[in-house]
Amino acid sequence: MRFCEIPGNENIKSRLRTMVDTDRIPHALLIDGPSGAGKMMLARAMAQYIHCEHHTPDGDSCGKCPACLQHQSYNHIDTIFSFPIIKGSRDNPISDDYLPEWRQMLEDSPYMDFQHWMSLIQAGNSQPVIYVSEADSLIHKLSFTAHKAKYKVVIMWLPERLMVESANKLLKLIEEPFHDTIFILVSNDGKNILPTIYSRTQRVVVHRLPDEVIAQQLVATKGIAFNDAMALAHNADGSMLGWDGNQS
Numbered sequence: 001m002r003f004c005e006i007p008g009n010e011n012i013k014s015r016l017r018t019m020v021d022t023d024r025i026p027h028a029l030l031i032d033g034p035s036g037a038g039k040m041m042l043a044r045a046m047a048q049y050i051h052c053e054h055h056t057p058d059g060d061s062c063g064k065c066p067a068c069l070q071h072q073s074y075n076h077i078d079t080i081f082s083f084p085i086i087k088g089s090r091d092n093p094i095s096d097d098y099l100p101e102w103r104q105m106l107e108d109s110p111y112m113d114f115q116h117w118m119s120l121i122q123a124g125n126s127q128p129v130i131y132v133s134e135a136d137s138l139i140h141k142l143s144f145t146a147h148k149a150k151y152k153v154v155i156m157w158l159p160e161r162l163m164v165e166s167a168n169k170l171l172k173l174i175e176e177p178f179h180d181t182i183f184i185l186v187s188n189d190g191k192n193i194l195p196t197i198y199s200r201t202q203r204v205v206v207h208r209l210p211d212e213v214i215a216q217q218l219v220a221t222k223g224i225a226f227n228d229a230m231a232l233a234h235n236a237d238g239s240m241l242g243w244d245g246n247q248s
């Protein structure tokens with residue numbers, strides 16, 4: 001994911017780009033804001049920009065180097081995705097158990113429709129959470145140095161769904177970070193993250209998208225006339241998931 005592929009959010013892209021360009025990337029960054037505004041895409045674009053070997057003159061990742069190609073296939077060796085899952089029949093469930101579904105999710109729903117995630121992992125009536133076994137797995141993975149890159153990046157989706165015990169383990173990682181590890185937390189509801197974690201993050205607030213940005217995307221991807229797209233966008237409440245009533 002390159003910054004140029006993300007509609008709107010220009011000021012946020014600029015902030016994230018500057019953090020990387022000036023080598024002032026916080027150890028724990030929280031991208032916080034309502035569902036459907038493109039937060040996961042911003043996190044992915046930032047991770048790719050961190051790892052890209054040839055930035056473009058206009059401040060984007062190149063899209064062509066080995067690191068970019070790995071990112072674009074959801075398979076970068078120093079990027080770890082962590083996200084809520086259901087237990088299923090496993091004793092110690094970890095996010096990696098659901099990597100095929102996760103890659104499908106990023107492909108199908110870059111704006112991260114939670115209902116779609118529920119259906120991909122066949123959650124039924126279960127509420128997906130981030131288990132303590134996932135926190136243990138992260139600690140284990142992060143104890144190794146980065147394979148190729150200067151930084152390992154953990155992109156955690158919905159840290160508000162960390163179980164308390166998981167959050168306490170993660171807290172230790174955030175308090176005493178490995179020098180080469182960056183956490184990017186992507187939250188729909190930052191106020192519900194454990195306060196001890198929340199207070200240790202640098203927060204970037206993403207706002208609801210303007211109607212024009214949603215409408216332009218509908219014109220580009222659905223072939224809808226601009227005036228009709230504006231009417232749909234007006235009802236979407238600033239969410240790219242909201243225009244057809246699929247708000248999650």
Ligand SMILES: [Zn+2]
Binds near residue numbers: 068
């Ligand atoms: Zn690149």
